[in-house]
Amino acid sequence: MKKESVGVVQTKYYNIEEPIELESGKTLDNITVAYETYGELNKEKDNAILICHALSGDAHAAGWHEGDKKPGWWEIVIGPGKALDSEKYFIICSNVLGGCKGTTGPLSINPKTGKEYGLDFPVITIKDMVKVQKRLIDAFGIDKLSAVVGGSMGGMQTLQWLVSYPEMMKKAVAIATTARSSPQQIAFNEVGRQSIVGDPNWNGGNYYGTGKIPKEGLSVARMIAHITYLSDESMYLKFGRDLQDKDEITYDLSMDFQVESYLHHQGASFVKRFDANSYLYITKAVDLFDLAQNNSLIDGFKDVKAKVEIISVDSDWLYPVEQGTEILTALSANDVEVSFSELKSNYGHDAFLLEKGQLNYILSKFLSDNIVEDLMLTDVATITEQAQIEEAAKLMFNRNVTHIPVVTTDKKLIGIVTSWDLSKAIATNSNDLKEIMTKTVKFCHADDSIESTARRMRKLDISCLPVVDDDFKLKGIISTDQISHLVSEYR
Numbered sequence: 001m002k003k004e005s006v007g008v009v010q011t012k013y014y015n016i017e018e019p020i021e022l023e024s025g026k027t028l029d030n031i032t033v034a035y036e037t038y039g040e041l042n043k044e045k046d047n048a049i050l051i052c053h054a055l056s057g058d059a060h061a062a063g064w065h066e067g068d069k070k071p072g073w074w075e076i077v078i079g080p081g082k083a084l085d086s087e088k089y090f091i092i093c094s095n096v097l098g099g100c101k102g103t104t105g106p107l108s109i110n111p112k113t114g115k116e117y118g119l120d121f122p123v124i125t126i127k128d129m130v131k132v133q134k135r136l137i138d139a140f141g142i143d144k145l146s147a148v149v150g151g152s153m154g155g156m157q158t159l160q161w162l163v164s165y166p167e168m169m170k171k172a173v174a175i176a177t178t179a180r181s182s183p184q185q186i187a188f189n190e191v192g193r194q195s196i197v198g199d200p201n202w203n204g205g206n207y208y209g210t211g212k213i214p215k216e217g218l219s220v221a222r223m224i225a226h227i228t229y230l231s232d233e234s235m236y237l238k239f240g241r242d243l244q245d246k247d248e249i250t251y252d253l254s255m256d257f258q259v260e261s262y263l264h265h266q267g268a269s270f271v272k273r274f275d276a277n278s279y280l281y282i283t284k285a286v287d288l289f290d291l292a293q294n295n296s297l298i299d300g301f302k303d304v305k306a307k308v309e310i311i312s313v314d315s316d317w318l319y320p321v322e323q324g325t326e327i328l329t330a331l332s333a334n335d336v337e338v339s340f341s342e343l344k345s346n347y348g349h350d351a352f353l354l355e356k357g358q359l360n361y362i363l364s365k366f367l368s369d370n371i372v373e374d375l376m377l378t379d380v381a382t383i384t385e386q387a388q389i390e391e392a393a394k395l396m397f398n399r400n401v402t403h404i405p406v407v408t409t410d411k412k413l414i415g416i417v418t419s420w421d422l423s424k425a426i427a428t429n430s431n432d433l434k435e436i437m438t439k440t441v442k443f444c445h446a447d448d449s450i451e452s453t454a455r456r457m458r459k460l461d462i463s464c465l466p467v468v469d470d471d472f473k474l475k476g477i478i479s480t481d482q483i484s485h486l487v488s489e490y491r
């Protein structure tokens with residue numbers, strides 16, 4: 001085990017007491033959520049990052065389970081010193097609703113019958129998955145996540161978080177994903193599902209405990225899907241037209257090529273780790289995913305508040321770059337602070353699991369971006385509008401400041417008085433603060449980025465902005481001085 005790993009970890013379980021109402025209108029009782037955490041939740045409970053997994057992933061995103069040969073599925077970016085730094089963040093990953101790795105899904109016991117749900121399990125959606133994750137986050141007492149991050153179906157959950165719970169996160173990263181499944185994506189999933197339901201062992205979904213599982217069907221479903229996770233170039237590089245276990249073509253219908261053997265291996269490995277009914281339900285949730293409202297993604301994203309990073313992979317033909325830029329455009333149209341990166345990779349869609357260097361670079365840059373809260377001064381000299389000019393002048397002199405926010409007795413911001421306003425008072429012989437203060441005061445919020453705040457200050461030609469909360473109460477003040485200190489620290 002390497003020192004930059006979170007080490008040996010265990011999956012934990014959380015039971016949701018109350019029934020969850022699903023998007024379909026049905027309800028599910030007694031939901032169990034399997035989850036793992038890495039790092040420590042800080043006292044303020046503001047350093048948590050939620051990781052959302054892709055179609056066949058699970059809660060085990062990093063570290064090793066006792067005795068395992070392979071680490072969690074996103075070991076490349078999670079751990080001490082990595083972009084998702086477990087020494088800085090409290091990282092949470094849970095298995096999705098409908099899954100087969102500990103969270104309630106079709107192979108769980110239905111409390112009403114005492115038997116596995118099978119096809120009695122209700123159809124679930126990405127929104128339902130996220131609703132269940134929200135209960136887990138609430139259970140930790142976390143009001144706002146530092147970030148939500150996910151790739152592929154995990155990216156869909158991330159986008160759903162932005163829409164369902166816009167106030168619940170500061171930042172979000174959606175990788176190799178879409179805001180609505182395309183006909184081609186639905187088509188591939190349907191071929192996979194037909195392969196499963198056509199396997200006689202599937203038996204209408206009632207195969208648990210029969211000793212026969214729909215291995216052939218599930219394996220072919222995975223083989224088809226796995227092709228879509230690669231690129232033509234990566235297949236050439238891995239296998240070319242090389243033969244498997246033979247020196248020449250045998251002119252029979254047996255397997256000739258390495259790529260065939262590889263796909264059979266991927267199919268066979270998958271059957272050992274995944275439940276066929278879960279595959280049906282989860283791919284259905286992916287197909288139903290569509291964040292557009294009135295056929296408009298701009299409308300769909302109208303309430304998004306967090307800062308967003310969209311990452312696409314140049315060789316991903318399953319979730320092509322255009323689907324990433326479509327999200328970018330719709331978020332930008334809503335004035336969301338959004339950036340876009342393209343992974344240069346020949347791996348295809350699965351690059352989001354493999355491109356260690358590029359992912360660490362993009363994620364750490366985006367996640368460590370400073371926000372106003374990181375730099376603002378919280379010990380602010382304030383004054384009420386009933387005060388005399390002389391009082392304001394003394395306060396400015398004693399506190400060595402040039403800007404004093406004017407507040408009500410319950411700290412609501414109603415104006416600002418500057419050293420320039422005081423000169424104006426002397427010139428006009430005024431003694432009334434109300435007359436000289438700026439009433440249409442410009443302000444910012446604690447979770448605004450430093451970059452956009454600095455840009456705004458330059459555009460408005462002002463050197464200081466009061467920071468307020470949603471009730472307009474003063475939280476602090478930020479000036480170009482603090483921002484320039486930050487820049488000089490970087491140099």
Ligand SMILES: CC(=O)SCCNC(=O)CCNC(=O)[C@H](O)C(C)(C)COP(=O)(O)OP(=O)(O)OC[C@H]1O[C@@H](n2cnc3c(N)ncnc32)[C@H](O)[C@@H]1OP(=O)(O)O
Pocket residue numbers: 052053054055056057058073154238244258259261262263265266269350353354
């Ligand atoms: C995303 C989430 O949230 S979690 C889900 C992520 N995990 C998965 O998808 C698991 C299955 N997927 C994979 O293995 C993916 O290809 C990746 C992206 C995770 C790994 O990619 P790579 O490191 O490039 O591995 P690659 O695709 O070459 O596969 C290697 C496997 O193929 C096998 N293999 C390679 N060539 C051949 C061949 N000619 N014949 C048979 N098997 C072969 C290797 O022995 C190895 O087997 P193993 O995984 O059982 O050890």
Ligand SMILES: N[C@@H](CCO)C(=O)O
Pocket residue numbers: 054055056057152153229350
């Ligand atoms: N290979 C990954 C990505 C699918 O989108 C998985 O199986 O979950």
